[in-house]
Amino acid sequence: MTVDHIRYDLLAQEALRSVVRRVLSDAARDGLPGDHHFYISFxxxxxxxxxxxxxxxxxxxxxxxxxxxxxWDLIVTEAGFEVGLSFGGVPEKLVIPLSALKGFFDPSVKFGLQFELATPEGAEAQEAPASVDLPAGAGRPSRGAASEPALASARRAPGQDAPGSATTAEAAQDGAEETPARTGGAEVVQLDVFRKK
Known part of the structure; x- marks a missing residue:
C-alpha cells in the first residue's frame, strides 16, 4: 500500500475550513444575505x-x-471565530477554533460540509455525525439582524419542534443524545469516500 506523504486528506480539510472562514468573515462584515443561515457543529x-x-x-x-x-460580536480570525449568542435567555460568548469544527450546513441552499478532527498519531479518528438535522420551517433571517437563535444538536429527537422560541430552544438543548435524522435531500459527503481503503 502506498503511503500518502503529502497528506491530501489534511490539505482538503484545511481548504474546506477556509470556505467556512470566508463565509463567516463575509457574514461578520455584511450580515447574512437573503435566506442564508448556518448550523455549525463543533x-x-x-x-x-x-x-x-x-x-x-x-x-x-x-x-x-x-x-x-x-x-452579535462575530469576529473571525485565521484560526477560528468568536460569537455572542443567547441560550435560554442567558448571553454567552463562544470561541471556536476552525480545527474544532465537525460540520457546517446552510439549509437555505442545502450546502453542507463535514470535517474530521485531527487526532494524534496512532489514535483513532473521531466519527462525524451522519447529517445535520434541519428545523422544519426555519424563519427568514434579516440581513445582519438579531433575534434569539436556537441551539440545535446534530442529532434531534423524532417529532421535536423546530427551533425558534425559548421553549423549543430548550427542548433542542435536551436532544443531544437522540437518533440522527436526514437533512431532507441534502447529502453531505465525507472525504473518506475519496480515499483508497
Missing amino acids: DTRAPGVRLSQRMREKYPEEMTIVLQHQF
Whole structure:
C-alpha cells in the first residue's frame, strides 16, 4: 500500500475550513444575505474552544449552534471565530477554533460540509455525525439582524419542534443524545469516500 506523504486528506480539510472562514468573515462584515443561515457543529473538548462552564457541562462532547437571527460580536480570525449568542435567555460568548469544527450546513441552499478532527498519531479518528438535522420551517433571517437563535444538536429527537422560541430552544438543548435524522435531500459527503481503503 502506498503511503500518502503529502497528506491530501489534511490539505482538503484545511481548504474546506477556509470556505467556512470566508463565509463567516463575509457574514461578520455584511450580515447574512437573503435566506442564508448556518448550523455549525463543533467538538466542545477540542483545544482552544472556550465556553462557559454551564455550557460545557450541558454539552461535554459536541454542540451545534445556529447563526440566524440573533448573534452579535462575530469576529473571525485565521484560526477560528468568536460569537455572542443567547441560550435560554442567558448571553454567552463562544470561541471556536476552525480545527474544532465537525460540520457546517446552510439549509437555505442545502450546502453542507463535514470535517474530521485531527487526532494524534496512532489514535483513532473521531466519527462525524451522519447529517445535520434541519428545523422544519426555519424563519427568514434579516440581513445582519438579531433575534434569539436556537441551539440545535446534530442529532434531534423524532417529532421535536423546530427551533425558534425559548421553549423549543430548550427542548433542542435536551436532544443531544437522540437518533440522527436526514437533512431532507441534502447529502453531505465525507472525504473518506475519496480515499483508497
